[in-house]
Each structure stands twice: as structure tokens, then as C-alpha cells.
Amino acid sequence: MRRLPPLTAVEAFVQAARLGSIKAAAQELALSAPALSRRVQTLERFIAKPLFERRHQALALNGDGERLLALLAPVMDAMSDAVEAMTSGTEVLRLRLGVLPLYASQRLFPHLAELRAKHPELHLDIDTAGHGVSRLGDGLDAVIALAREIDPALYSRRLDRSSVYVIGNRTLLTGPDPVVRPEQLAMQTVLLHRDMPDTFTAWRAVAGVEDIEPLAIDQFDSGALMLEAAAQGLGIAFMHGSHFDDARDERLVKLFGIDVESPYSYWFVCRPRAFLQRPVRLFHDWLVKVIAQKPAR
Numbered sequence: 001m002r003r004l005p006p007l008t009a010v011e012a013f014v015q016a017a018r019l020g021s022i023k024a025a026a027q028e029l030a031l032s033a034p035a036l037s038r039r040v041q042t043l044e045r046f047i048a049k050p051l052f053e054r055r056h057q058a059l060a061l062n063g064d065g066e067r068l069l070a071l072l073a074p075v076m077d078a079m080s081d082a083v084e085a086m087t088s089g090t091e092v093l094r095l096r097l098g099v100l101p102l103y104a105s106q107r108l109f110p111h112l113a114e115l116r117a118k119h120p121e122l123h124l125d126i127d128t129a130g131h132g133v134s135r136l137g138d139g140l141d142a143v144i145a146l147a148r149e150i151d152p153a154l155y156s157r158r159l160d161r162s163s164v165y166v167i168g169n170r171t172l173l174t175g176p177d178p179v180v181r182p183e184q185l186a187m188q189t190v191l192l193h194r195d196m197p198d199t200f201t202a203w204r205a206v207a208g209v210e211d212i213e214p215l216a217i218d219q220f221d222s223g224a225l226m227l228e229a230a231a232q233g234l235g236i237a238f239m240h241g242s243h244f245d246d247a248r249d250e251r252l253v254k255l256f257g258i259d260v261e262s263p264y265s266y267w268f269v270c271r272p273r274a275f276l277q278r279p280v281r282l283f284h285d286w287l288v289k290v291i292a293q294k295p296a297r
Contacts, residue, residue: 005042005043005046005047006039006042006043008039009039009040009042009043009046010043010072010076011029011039011076012025012029012031012036012039012040012043013039013040013043013051013065013068013069013072014069014072014073014076015028015029015036016036016040016052016059017051017052017059017061017065017069017073018069018073018275019155019272020059020060021059022036022037022040022059024153024272027272027273028272028273028276040052047064047068049064050062050064050065051064051065051068052065077281080276080278092121092123093119093121093122093123093278093279093282094122094123094124094125094279095122095123095124095125095141095142095279095280095283096125096127096139096140096141096142097124097125097126097127097140097141097142097143097144097283098127098128098129098132098133098135098136098140098142098143098144098145099126099127099128099132099143099144100128100130100144100146100223101128101222101223101224102222102223102224102227102243103144103146103223103266104126104128104144105224106242106243106246106247107242107246107266107291108144108291111290111291112124114286114290115283115286115290118286119282119286122279122282122283124283127139127140130195130221132144132145132269133145133147133150133151133154133269136154136269136270136271136274137271137274141270141274141277141279141280142268142269142270142274142280142283142284143268143269143270144159144266144267144268144269144287145266145267145269146195146196146264146265146266146267147195147264147265147267148198148263148264148265150267150269153272154269154270154271154272155269155270155271155272155274155275156267156268156269157267157268157284157288157292158265158266158267158292159265159266159267159268159287159288159291159292160242160265160266160292161261161262161265162240162241162242162261162262162264162265163240163241163259163260163261163262164199164202164203164238164239164240164241164259164260164261164262165238165239165240165241165244165254165259166203166236166237166238166254166255166256166258167227167230167236167237167238167239167244167252167253167254167255168188168230168233168235168236168237168252168253168255169230169231169232169233169251169252169253170250170251170252170253171233172233172236172253172255173253173255179236179255180255180256181256182204182207182208182209182212182256182258183209183212185209185212185214185236186212186213186214186215187215188214188215188235188236189214189215189216189217189218189234189235189236190214190216190217190218190235190236190237190238191217191218191220191226191229191230191234191235191236191237191238192217192218192219192220192237192238193219193220193221193223193226193239194219194220194221195221195264196238196262196264198263198264199238199239199262199263199264200217200238202260202261202262202263203238203258203260206258206260207256207258207260214236216235218234218235223239223243226239227239227243227244227247227249227252230252231249231251231252236255240262240264241254241259268284268287268288268292270284
């Protein structure tokens with residue numbers, strides 16, 4: 001029989017590769033950092049090749065490490081699933097997911113039938129209350145968050161990069177004094193999401209109108225209500241282009257034709273330990289493959 005490396009060494013390598021940190025992987029496996037390092041080194045000696053580029057604060061897979069992870073990770077996941085299936089008392093897998101309503105309605109829900117067809121055992125409890133990242137492990141397993149960046153102590157995967165659009169009612173372009181110059185913001189009410197105040201700042205900087213102050217700034221905690229307010233002519237919304245495109249609302253138009261990269265992105269976020277749970281991993285892998293690969297604007 002062909003000799004194999006110790007399973008503990010393989011497990012240590014897969015965890016360290018996925019988390020990018022010896023310390024984080026050691027915590028997940030209830031080991032000391034030196035003990036986990038020794039297990040990884042055992043595997044490297046077994047195959048006679050280094051698998052990581054060692055850095056001060058983190059690990060990065062080299063080419064051999066990436067190839068080995070692609071081969072070993074599915075095997076380790078299959079073993080974990082097999083053991084879970086034998087010890088679980090139910091066929092239903094449940095994921096408690098925090099997600100903002102507009103992302104859920106525009107980007108997530110149109111594809112959930114595909115998820116159900118692929119994983120009929122996986123069921124989602126949807127929570128749209130906000131501040132999901134702070135509630136990870138306390139009512140939520142995973143979150144689709146809107147943020148500039150994510151705490152490196154958490155597992156995160158960026159789902160998109162988007163542009164800031166200026167969105168308003170169509171009559172702003174067809175009325176007697178069409179709004180076609182950024183300077184005309186001085187006579188308009190601006191609509192901003194409370195969690196995305198820098199969209200307006202970033203757009204003004206690129207448009208060269210940092211000194212222009214709008215008539216007023218109205219704050220919202222709902223993207224869907226911002227779109228409706230703009231459609232009703234209550235102000236001009238600074239939002240991600242993907243939400244404008246997905247809304248397909250004939251009442252709305254994009255103003256000024258200036259695209260600015262948004263400081264914010266949507267992220268999949270969970271605690272590193274939660275990523276080991278099958279419901280979290282199934283949803284994450286499906287989300288990245290089906291939704292995150294679609295272009296966002």
C-alpha cells in the first residue's frame with residue numbers, strides 16, 4: 001500500500017491555506033501555533049517541497065501549495081461531510097444569514113431556486129436587521145455585508161466591485177432646467193445611505209465639485225427606499241450602479257455620466273470556525289460561483 005502523510009498534517013495544511021494564518025488555523029484546530037507549524041512542516045518534508053511563502057504576519061501559498069490545496073481540500077471536505085452525515089440526526093441543514101434587503105431582493109433571491117435545486121437540504125433563515133457582522137456567532141452564522149473593509153480576524157470574501165451612480169427621476173433631464181452639470185447639485189437634495197456616507201465624498205472628488213454643497217442631505221437606512229425616493233423625485237441618490245441596473249425602473253435615470261469607483265463592496269463574512277460548518281461552506285461556494293462572478297457596476 002502506498003505510504004500516505006499523516007492526516008493531521010494534511011488537516012493542518014488545509015486550514016492554514018484557507019485561513020492564511022498559522023495563528024488562526026491553530027485556534028480552529030485547538031493547537032498551539034508551533035504545533036500547527038510542525039504539522040505543516042511534516043507535510044512539506046513528506047512531499048519534499050515548500051508549500052507556502054512565509055511572511056511576517058501571514059502565509060501565502062506558492063504554486064505547489066495551490067495545486068496541492070486544490071487536490072486535498074475537496075477530499076477533506078468529503079470526509080467531513082461523510083462523518084457529519086453519519087452523526088447528524090436530520091437531513092436539513094440550516095444557515096442563519098444576515099443580508100441587506102436590497103441585495104437580497106436584487107442579487108440573491110433571483111438565484112435561490114438554483115441553490116435549492118443544487119442543495120435541497122440547505123435552508124436559509126434570512127435576517128435583514130442590519131449590523132450583521134457584529135452579530136456573527138450570536139444569532140447569525142454568516143453575513144453578506146456592505147463595507148469598506150472587513151476585520152482580518154474574520155473570514156471574508158469580496159463579492160463585487162461597483163461604481164457610484166448619481167440616480168434621479170427622469171424629469172430631471174426632461175424638465176425646463178435639465179440637471180446636466182455637477183454644479184447643479186447645489187440646488188438638489190442628496191439621498192445617502194447611512195452605511196455609505198463616503199459615496200458622495202468620493203464622487204464629488206472625481207467630479208471636481210468638492211466645494212459644492214447640496215440643498216440638503218437626507219439619510220436612509222434602506223437602499224430600496226432610497227431608490228423609491230429618487231423615483232418619486234424626492235432627491236438625487238448616490239448608490240451603486242448595480243442597484244440602478246437591477247432595478248430596471250423606467251422612472252429612474254443616471255445623471256452626469258461620471259462613473260466613480262465605490263469605496264464600498266459587498267462581502268461574504270463569517271467567523272473562521274463557522275467556515276468549517278457544512279451549511280456555511282455550501283452557501284459560500286455556491287454564492288461565489290453563481291453570484292459573485294456576475295459583473296457588478
